[in-house]
Amino acid sequence: MTSPKIINNDISQYFQNAVKLSTSPQTSFLPQTSPSHFSGSPPQSYFPLQSRRSSMKLPPPKVLKPFATEDIKILLLENVNQTAVDILTHQGYQVEFHKTSLSEDELIEKIREVHAIGIRSKTKLTAKVLAEARNLVVIGCFCIGVNQVDIEYAAKHGIAVFNSPFSNSRSVAELVIAEIIALARQFTDRSNEMHQGIWNKVSAGCWEIRGKTLGIVGYGHIGAQLSVLAESMGMSVIYYDVIPIMALGTAKQVATLDDLLTEADFITLHVPALPETENLIGAPQFAAMKRGSYLINASRGTVVDIPALINAMRSGKVAGAALDVYPNEPAKNGPTFHTELNTWAEQLTSLKNIILTPHIGGSTEEAQSAIGVEVGQALVRYINEGTTIGAVNFPEVSLRSLTLEEENHVRVLYVHSNVPGVLRTVNEIFAEHNIDKQYSDSRGDIAYLMADISQVDAADIRDLYEKLERTPFKILTRLLY
Numbered sequence: 388m389t390s391p392k393i394i395n396n397d398i399s400q401y402f403q404n405a406v407k408l409s410t411s412p413q414t415s416f417l418p419q420t421s422p423s424h425f426s427g428s429p430p431q432s433y434f435p436l437q438s439r440r441s442s443m444k445l446p447p448p449k450v451l452k453p454f455a456t457e458d459i460k461i462l463l464l465e466n467v468n469q470t471a472v473d474i475l476t477h478q479g480y481q482v483e484f485h486k487t488s489l490s491e492d493e494l495i496e497k498i499r500e501v502h503a504i505g506i507r508s509k510t511k512l513t514a515k516v517l518a519e520a521r522n523l524v525v526i527g528c529f530c531i532g533v534n535q536v537d538i539e540y541a542a543k544h545g546i547a548v549f550n551s552p553f554s555n556s557r558s559v560a561e562l563v564i565a566e567i568i569a570l571a572r573q574f575t576d577r578s579n580e581m582h583q584g585i586w587n588k589v590s591a592g593c594w595e596i597r598g599k600t601l602g603i604v605g606y607g608h609i610g611a612q613l614s615v616l617a618e619s620m621g622m623s624v625i626y627y628d629v630i631p632i633m634a635l636g637t638a639k640q641v642a643t644l645d646d647l648l649t650e651a652d653f654i655t656l657h658v659p660a661l662p663e664t665e666n667l668i669g670a671p672q673f674a675a676m677k678r679g680s681y682l683i684n685a686s687r688g689t690v691v692d693i694p695a696l697i698n699a700m701r702s703g704k705v706a707g708a709a710l711d712v713y714p715n716e717p718a719k720n721g722p723t724f725h726t727e728l729n730t731w732a733e734q735l736t737s738l739k740n741i742i743l744t745p746h747i748g749g750s751t752e753e754a755q756s757a758i759g760v761e762v763g764q765a766l767v768r769y770i771n772e773g774t775t776i777g778a779v780n781f782p783e784v785s786l787r788s789l790t791l792e793e794e795n796h797v798r799v800l801y802v803h804s805n806v807p808g809v810l811r812t813v814n815e816i817f818a819e820h821n822i823d824k825q826y827s828d829s830r831g832d833i834a835y836l837m838a839d840i841s842q843v844d845a846a847d848i849r850d851l852y853e854k855l856e857r858t859p860f861k862i863l864t865r866l867l868y
């Protein structure tokens with residue numbers, strides 16, 4: 388075997404060259420091999436931050452560190468949970484943490500250098516922003532919704548996107564249950580009056596929820612949870628979804644949105660932000676609703692036409708509403724809701740029996756810490772091992788873990804266009820070495836291949852990388868060694 392000293396020198400030289408030589412923004416990231424790894428230092432020396440995290444309550448994440456993780460730069464925005472910060476810093480990554488989202492200009496400035504970014508629902512990772520991300524290989528959405536990210540653009544540029552598909556579902560469902568009762572009893576208005584010293588004991592227009600019909604639009608993770616909770620409180624549940632979904636309890640799926648609107652006393656929205664769900668509830672839908680019904684929106688702000696809601700509430704058609712999400716949400720806490728973008732904010736806040744919350748559906752300690760762990764670990768697995776299980780825009784591919792002992796061993800992570808001839812070409816490149824294991828899958832136009840190759844001399848790594856980079860179908864090549 389080549390002496391460790393020579394390998395060190397070769398590798399660091401190679402890494403610098405690889406960065407300079409790359410032409411496409413997404414090819415420049417090739418993890419730098421840790422000199423300490425090749426010089427045979429004990430694994431503990433790869434965790435410079437570990438001792439500072441001695442008070443961490445979580446069990447330490449699995450050791451996944453085949454290269455110099457301290458070279459990895461991660462930008463975390465929107466106050467993602469401390470569990471995620473702990474998991475990522477524990478790996479030795481350089482973590483920059485911000486409590487708020489950033490303006491587009493600031494985001495573009497910061498995203499240029501980082502390998503990974505963690506966001507929540509506010510930060511818009513558009514094609515324009517992603518085009519500036521020279522080194523980005525992965526995006527972590529520390530939330531359910533991924534509508535804020537151009538996931539197609541990301542996939543086409545070799546950037547994997549992960550989210551947390553259900554860690555905050557229960558929190559949203561519980562908030563909605565609270566809102567159903569609050570609206571039926573008008574108790575936020577009564578409470579506000581008491582805060583102003585006004586005693587206003589009324590029963591007119593106040594109802595029990597037992598025996599009322601809840602109409603759920605979108606019977607996915609949240610809608611289905613809510614269905615069970617609402618039935619346990621004596622409500623009848625109907626739901627509308629674009630796909631047939633098995634009913635829980637005695638809930639019934641209805642054929643059309645109109646069927647739901649005409650039958651339900653309470654209507655609650657749990658659909659994703661899609662072109663088809665934009666203004667799903669507007670003037671015609673309010674017209675179809677029962678007089679005195681209630682509307683709850685904790686999905687996305689684009690789903691409800693707010694001026695139409697204001698009209699429906701003023702006319703008495705809608706007796707109450709709860710909104711957690713808005714078409715334009717402020718980037719930070721403070722007196723930021725009344726802006727020129729939210730022209731209707733003044734009218735909305737002056738209505739009676741309307742509950743307005745600042746996008747807190749998923750904001751519980753339980754949900755945030757679970758999301759931090761889930762997405763934090765997904766980022767680590769992807770950065771350190773290339774595993775895409777749970778990715779929302781990549782085929783899901785995984786291989787058994789790497790071990791630190793496997794020298795002369797390279798893990799190839801190769802994102803490519805899904806076209807004929809790729810495997811033949813790539814395996815010809817691998818043929819000079821030994822293919823220990825290999826797995827490949829595709830999703831639409833994108834395909835992803837993971838391969839563990841052994842009997843690769845350090846001097847051959849650059850050659851392997853460049854041959855893969857020169858293939859015409861390559862989107863992104865990463866080598867872990």
Ligand SMILES: NC(=O)C1=CN([C@@H]2O[C@H](COP(=O)(O)OP(=O)(O)OC[C@H]3O[C@@H](n4cnc5c(N)ncnc54)[C@H](O)[C@@H]3O)[C@@H](O)[C@H]2O)C=CC1
Binds near residue numbers: 531628
């Ligand atoms: N307020 C908050 O803090 C939170 C908001 N959300 C939002 O809630 C949404 C729903 O979350 P999940 O239940 O986890 O999603 P999900 O993906 O499990 O379920 C969504 C359901 O909506 C259905 N759907 C899609 N288009 C539809 C249409 N046009 N009409 C009727 N149904 C349609 C789908 O078939 C699916 O069954 C998320 O996409 C996110 O935007 C999620 C978590 C927290």
Ligand SMILES: O=C(O)C(=O)COP(=O)(O)O
Binds near residue numbers: 507746
């Ligand atoms: O999970 C989601 O999709 C949410 O809407 C919650 O977003 P947040 O993490 O509170 O910005």
